[in-house]
Amino acid sequence: MLLQAENLQKEYRRGGEPFLALNDVSLSIGKEDFILITGRSGSGKSTLLNLLAGLLPPTQGTVVFNGRKLSNLRDDKLSRLRNEQIGFIPQGQSLLPNLTVLDNVLLPFRFYRPGQGPVDRARGLLEQMGIPHLRNAYPGELSGGELRRITIARSLINSPTLLLADEPTGDLDPETGDEVMKLFSSVAKSGVAIVLVTHNPEFIPYGNRHLIMERGRLVEPA
Numbered sequence: 001m002l003l004q005a006e007n008l009q010k011e012y013r014r015g016g017e018p019f020l021a022l023n024d025v026s027l028s029i030g031k032e033d034f035i036l037i038t039g040r041s042g043s044g045k046s047t048l049l050n051l052l053a054g055l056l057p058p059t060q061g062t063v064v065f066n067g068r069k070l071s072n073l074r075d076d077k078l079s080r081l082r083n084e085q086i087g088f089i090p091q092g093q094s095l096l097p098n099l100t101v102l103d104n105v106l107l108p109f110r111f112y113r114p115g116q117g118p119v120d121r122a123r124g125l126l127e128q129m130g131i132p133h134l135r136n137a138y139p140g141e142l143s144g145g146e147l148r149r150i151t152i153a154r155s156l157i158n159s160p161t162l163l164l165a166d167e168p169t170g171d172l173d174p175e176t177g178d179e180v181m182k183l184f185s186s187v188a189k190s191g192v193a194i195v196l197v198t199h200n201p202e203f204i205p206y207g208n209r210h211l212i213m214e215r216g217r218l219v220e221p222a
Contacts, residue, residue, distance in 0.1 A: 002162060002193050003029040003052065008061035010047050021047045023216040025061070029162065034188040035195045036204055039213030045197040046091070048213065049164045052195065053088050054078050066161070083111055087155030087163040087192075091170060093147050095139040095154075101126070102135040105154045118157070125153035129183060145176035152183060156192070163187065165196040169203070181206050 010022040022044050029035065029052075039045050050056040052063060054070045063070045066085065070078060082088070095104045102122055109117040126132045129149040139147060148168060155163055165184070169177035177200065185206050188194050196207070204210045212219050 001028055002031045002033075002066065003027075004062075004064045005052060006062050006064075008048070008051055008063070009059045010044075010051060010056065011059040020216055022051070022058070025216070025218045027052075027211075027218060029193055029195060031161065031191070031193055032188075033193045033195075033209055034185070034207040035209045035211060036207040037195065037197045037211050037213055037218070038199065038201060038204070041199075043213040044216040045213045046166050048218070049088075049166050049195065049197060053086055053164050054082055055088075080112060083108055084158050085160050085162065087158075087160040089151055089155050089163070089165040089168050091167045093139070093144075093151070093171075095147060095150060097139050099138075100135065101131075101137050101139070101142075101150050104139070104150060105157055108154060109157050122153070122157060125156055126150075128186070129153050144172055145179065148172060148176075148180050149183065152180070152187070156187065161193060163192050163194045165194065167197055167199065169198065169200065177203075 005025065005027045008022050008025040009020065012019045012021055025048060037045055051058050054063065057071060073081065099107065105122040105125060106117040106119070123132060123135060126135055129152060131146055131149050134142065134146060169180050172180060181203050184194060184196060210221055212221055
């Protein structure tokens with residue numbers, strides 16, 4: 001098992017009152033899984049992804065990734081693990097506007113390593129995404145669909161074993177969204193496990209598992 005999350009709870013304070021964003025969530029992710037999670041806004045989907053990535057600590061419960069309990073890792077070790085083994089695609093656009101497309105894709109590699117980095121791999125990923133001609137462009141010159149493809153390429157530069165994507169098609173038109181989902185399907189077939197959050201039920205067939213988040217609980221479809 002690549003990742004095992006058990007009995008996760010995440011509690012916040014709202015107006016001085018406790019609010020349970022996640023309530024006793026357990027999830028097993030295999031190395032060949034492509035899991036789609038649907039649910040209403042505010043149901044806890046993004047919170048779950050942040051806990052799986054180690055970006056937030058759970059109030060209760062555990063996340064074990066590749067045999068390592070995330071809560072036992074020092075911040076620097078957790079950050080390194082996340083950089084090298086977990087690709088994370090947040091909502092919206094997160095590219096740096098002052099860097100070229102190629103440099104944006106290489107950025108996660110350069111966080112911990114000196115030098116230019118794997119330029120050939122970055123170019124290969126842009127080729128896989130269908131946008132090799134944009135490597136010297138800047139984010140401000142590109143469309144939403146092109147920006148999303150670059151974000152996917154960047155998340156794969158360090159060859160992660162797990163990719164977490166939070167509403168990666170939420171700001172795209174239906175046709176472009178479908179094209180991006182086909183790219184995720186291709187990535188999954190290359191051996192990367194994926195957990196993808198979406199509002200769009202039409203994308204469910206792309207995955208091999210579908211789960212629903214309802215008021216902080218993760219449930220199987222009826």
